[in-house]
Amino acid sequence: MSTVNQFLTNINKKVSSLKREGTKILSPKVNQFLTNTNKEISSLKFLTDINRKISSLKFLTDINRKISSLKFLTDINRKISSLKRERTKILSRKMEEIVLITSSILFIFFIYFAITYNSILEKKRTESIDSFLSNNQTVLLKNYILNQVKSPYLEYDYIVKDNDTIEKILKKFSIKNDEIIFIVKKIKKMNLSNIVPNQKINFILKKEKASKNIEIVKINYPLSKTTFVQIDKRKEKIEIKKNITELFKKDIIVESKISNSLYSSAVKAGIEPNIIIEFARIFGFEVDFQRDIRKGDVFEIIFERYSDDRNKPIKTGKILYAYLNVNNQGIKLYRFNKKGSVGFYDDQGKSIVKALMKTPINGARLSSSYGKRKHPILGYTRKHNGTDFAAPTGTPIMASGTGTVIKAGRCGGGGNCIKIRHNNSYQTVYAHLSKFATRKGRRVTQGQIIGYVGSTGMSTGPHLHYEVHFNGKPINSQKLKLPSGKILKGEERKLFEIERIKLDVKLAELKSLQK
Incomplete structure (x- = not known):
């Protein structure tokens, strides 16, 4: 037992020793x-x-x-930035356009303002001179001229006033008295002193260096479309001469269709108004231009036109040939001088002239016919002895036939009226006139203007009341059957045929030149 214990003790010692050794070894x-x-x-x-x-x-x-989830915002921002750039470009272009338009408007306005302002100044200047001339102010016109212009020259268009004479006008311009006397005496001797109101006289004047007087350089004024008076001062000598513009005659042919009225269609075709009126007068015996004319009717005229050396039309001459197609019926008329009496004849040598024209007024509307009617003022029915033609106040009225004026004055309810005796059988009456163009006792020719449309007397508006009396009794002028014109015979017929053939040849030549 003791041996065992000793053994265990030894073992424990060894273990302890080993531990110590192990510890020594392991510890590091x-x-x-x-x-x-x-x-x-x-x-x-x-x-x-x-x-x-x-x-x-x-x-x-x-x-x-x-942030990654919000990347779409980045795309949106990019698009917004892109749109902003585009908008900036568009706005820039628009602004450029606006600036350009505004600049143009301002430029036009500036030009208009400049022209208007200049016109106002010129008008004021002219009005000042006119005011001086009309009021005869104490300040001389020459002082006004010298104060207003630096140049020694002044050009001025003087408009002739009522009761003006060349002498009075020259005195208004402070021309030297001895020069006025010389000019007036000379133009009277040359029969060049005829001036009328609203006529223009052109003055070119100059300031004299020494005396500061107003000196004549040149004075021009017309006597007619082709005749001009020229007064020049050269080296203290005044020269007066009459200048006549040389005119060149040309036969003109115009053919056209009536679209609205004869007058408007003819004007559009380039025919002068006086030729249109003469054309209507020629056919006035056969055609009622207020009721017979239809859209599409054809007319043709050969007439004379006179132009200057620059081919500027100055005046018109005679109608040589006239054609009118009315209601599918063509009427050809040729000018022919029968022993000093000029007339128009058809291709059979028959005169177009009749005792009375169908209507004594052009461009009027038939407003009331002959017969019973309710009077517009009195209100009851009674016979209407004439024909009423509605037309603007001042429209010319023609004598429907040649005759003698037996009355030109008041006719009761007819107001201002004219009565013409044409022969032993026929008389005509023209009532409600605004004014007269003839007087009692005068001899008038067919187509001559005798008065103007008005609304005098018992009238509801401007119109012509026209009556035809046969053997003292009123008859319906619109149903009047007058005998045809005279027919040329014998030697006159032969001469007419020669003229007719010449005009037919001329017609063909002028038409060929138009092609």
Whole structure:
């Protein structure tokens, strides 16, 4: 037992010894291991720091996710930026256009203002001179001229007033008295002193250096469309001469269709108004231009036109040939001088002239016919002895036939009226006139203007009341059957045929030149 105990004791000692030895041996190694382990643990601390930082940066990850989810906003921003650039370009172009338009408007306005302002100044200047001339102010016109213009020359168009004479006008311009006497005496001797109101006289004047008087340079005024008076002062000598414009005659042909009225269609075709009126007068015996004319009717005229050396039309001459197609019926009329009496004849040599024209007024509307009617003023029905033609006040009225004026004055309810006796059988009456163009006792010719449309007497508006009396009794002028014109015979017929053939040849030639 003791041996065992001893043995165990020894073993324990050895174990203890071994422990001590082991401890001695292991302790450095363990310590080294632990040290190394601690070092490794220490070296891993940065990971902890990183983890902490990563943890702290997680919110950035969330933000990035959100930003990524909001990328469409970036695209929208890009598009908005692009649209802004486009809008800027468009606005820039629009602004350029607005500036250009505004500049143009301002430029036009400036030009208009300049012209208007200049016109006003010129008008004021002219009015000032006219005011001086009409009021005869104490300040001489020459002083006005010298104060208003720096140039020694002045050109002025003087408009002739009522009761003006050449002498009175020259005195208004302060021309030297001896020169006025010379000019007036000379133009009277040459029969060149005829001036009328509203006529224009052109003055070119000059300031004399020494005396400061107004000196004549040139004076021009017309006597007619082709005749002019020219007064020149050269080297203290005044020369007066009559200038006659050389005119060149040309036969003109015009063919056209009536679209609205004869007058408007003829004017549109380039025919002068006086030729149109003469054309209507020629056919007035056969055609009622207020009721017979239809759209599409054809007319043709050969007439004379006179032009100057610059081919500017100055005046018209005679109608040589006239054609009118009315209601599908053509009427040809040729001019023929029968022993000093000029008339128009058809291709059979029959005169177009009848005792009375169908209507004594052009461009009027038939407003009331012959017969019973309710009087517009009195209100009851009674016979209307004439024909009423509605027309504007002042429209010319023609004598429907050649005759003698037996009355030109008041006719009761007819107001101002004219009565003409044409022969032993026929008389005509023209009532409600605004004014007269003839007087009692005068001889008038067919187509001559005798008065003007008005509304005098018992009248509801401007019109012509026209009556035809046969053997003292009123008859319907619109149904009047007058005998045809005279027919040329014998030698006159032969001469007419020669003229007719010449005009037919001329007609063909003029038409060929138009092609």
